[in-house]
Amino acid sequence: MRRPGQNWRRLSIPLLGACLLAALPVGSAVAVPPDPVPHTHETVHAAHRAGRAAPDKAADHAVRLQALLGQHSVLAADVMRSRIRGDDDFVQAADAALGKNTDAMTDLMDQLFGEDMVGTFGPLWAEHVVELVAYASAVAARDDAAREQAREELIEYEGELSKFLAGLSQGRLAPDAAHHALGMHVDHLTKQTDAYAAGDYLAADRTYREGYQHLYDLGLVLADSLLPAADRPALREPVWRLRSQLGKLLAEHVVLVEDVTRAAVTNTPDFDAAARSINANTRDLTAAMDTLFGTAAARQFQRIWGDHVEQLVAYSAATAAKDETRRQRARSALAKYEQDMAVFLNQATGGRMTRPELAQAFAGHDEMLLEHADAYAARDYPTAHDIAYRTYEHGFDLARELADAFGETVAARLPRGGAQTGYGGLAAGGR
Template sequence: MQRRRLGHHWRLLPTLCVGLAAVLAAGPAASATHRPGTPAPAGHDQARHQGAPVDLSRATAADLAVRLQALLGQHSMLAADLMRSRIRGDDNFVQAADAALGENTDAMTDLIGRLFGAATAKKFAPMWSEHVVELVAYAAAVADQDAAALAHAREELIEYEEELADFFAGASQGRLSSAAARGAVLMHVNHLTMQADAYAARDYATADRLYRESYQHTYDLGLTLALALLPARDRATLREPIWRLRSQLGKLLAEHAVLVQDVTRAAVTNTPDFDAAAAMINGNTRDLAAAIDTLFGAPVAKRFQALWAPHVEQLVAYAGATAAGQPARQQQARAALQEFERGLAALLAPAIGGRMTPAGLSAALHEHDLLLLRHADAYAAKDYRGAHNIADQTYEHMFELARRLADGFGAEVAARLPRGGPDTGRGGLADVVENR
């Protein structure tokens, strides 16, 4: 099959510029031992994080709430990727995706234990693990066109989702009803199973729309659960402007990173879902544009547009060149990215009040790009485990970046963000919990 030409797709996505938030004030990439949504060690802004594990016992309630959102959102995307790879029959990717999802499950269990104790975590772990097993079983049944196995997987999923919902409702001590919890968890399952159905039917536009909806819903569910499960003295923090901005930026930036990786994978393998993957990035970019517009106004967002769109195009061009074994084109893409890094750094440095120099911003932008290029290299080499490790680092980096951005922008800017975030919703059930 002739490889598609990559460049022209991205000229159709003019709003890609505002992914700029993914690199504003970005520091070196987080270590793989730093789990999503947790604070970086002291001094991280001044030097490269050398891999020291984060002491979660020192994390605040706000840190744990972001961590809960991050892990739930990551679970949604990893589960969807695993289901899709099973439908494609890509066994090597299935193994790597399964390992990544297992690490996410371990992190979720650890978090539940820290919040509610070892006994509660011990009860949670098997329910959550079986939930993952049945999602994969569902995808296998779809791939095999096995109606009986599909019906059984649906039945098992419903059973485990009811158990999970009742578990969360019970832990909330009445702040979250079983009915509301079941509705939220069932929506999560429906998103994942319906995106698998659409993917198997090669309706990639629908599959990818549901992919994004699943991430957004599950991420926002983390806030609902945090409001339900945390003590009253801690819940007030989650209503403060800085925390809300940190949460919303983390949501959008982490999704941005995942979707860039998704479209570069499609470019590497020349799969028919490339156009739909591009459309997903465009949707995320519109949400980022809404955030930038809300915080700083339309003129600021427009100033970044001319720099950001070619940046994404070069990332995709690099992935295609890597898959085609064309080092000259790879080097051209790298050179173009370096030019972008210097140009955007020079533009942004005055806007952030001198808190980072142009050189420091350029280095941060380079680190961001480097992670994405390393992911493309690993995926093209079929080192799927390595690619997942790099993707995990990038995902984590976005939450550290969101913290730094929110703190850097300050409470006055953060207060401009609507209570639910621009065009992003607020988790659906969050108000239900807050008002109980």
């Protein structure tokens, strides 16, 4: 990733030695043929293929919990940063998006655990959101007394909510472990705010990513601790774990593209740090592809995906500059990427996902990100946040489709009995 308009050497994206997915038997390199795939730029969600069995509600709820927790982390960080910048228009739209996430979280808890649980969880969660914003406002105002008061309130919240969750788990979640996890969440958000206010954007963005990943992973811990015993085995199914991890990476990709888009549109000093973050996410996605399909295939994915990210940012910069020629050039390049990615994944999955289906899904993904860039450049922040919210959710639709296809592909390559011997730990930290 480079700043649009500068002749920087593109940052290399080496393969990671340690993957997010546990080691699996891998196949030969995937050769990508050059033939194009016809498609449109319609905004669509990944299509669910006909004949698929009904989804497992417990597993769906667990992914939803992870998604909402991860989204809370980045939305809260965005609100806190906007307080530091003094961008009142952005603050209002970001506050609304964070409120929407809080409502969705409360609704999910109601579905999972009933009104009695929500009666305690809802106020505690809402209060911690209020105190996070108060902390950022105090940092922006350089009011050390108010900052310390907000910090004390957050510590009190950590203790109350951790005791409540531990009690709800009936002993499966230790109070100290819950307290530590929630304390880390608050530390991530306050530290990234402090770093952002100090102009240390590399540290701020590094902590931004850590906060998202930590809270997303905490969703699995909570689901495994709070769901009924009969529902928990679904969370250990290999394809579910792959779906969870792909959702984590693809949703983070959306968040980080939108972050670097905002920096490109406004030409702010945090662009370089945002570019490093999206490159790091690309490395993680590439590592996952390496584990599943081998190094040669991963390198092909890296090249195609990296070009896609660059064109999204190029479009944002062209939009800010009101350069229609460059905008259309970026659109054309994205159309080619969508075809290339469709061909690559069709080949990688042995045809388990069709080229038109894949091209349509990625075209929809790109179209939403371009619409976000247009709205942000126009300073229509409510629309930009609404699109960002939908695009984040689309990442999980796509992850489900890919996980099913990837899982079937890997399973087909394993020797007889492989599901028991080598296919049970798709995600790091699998139990």
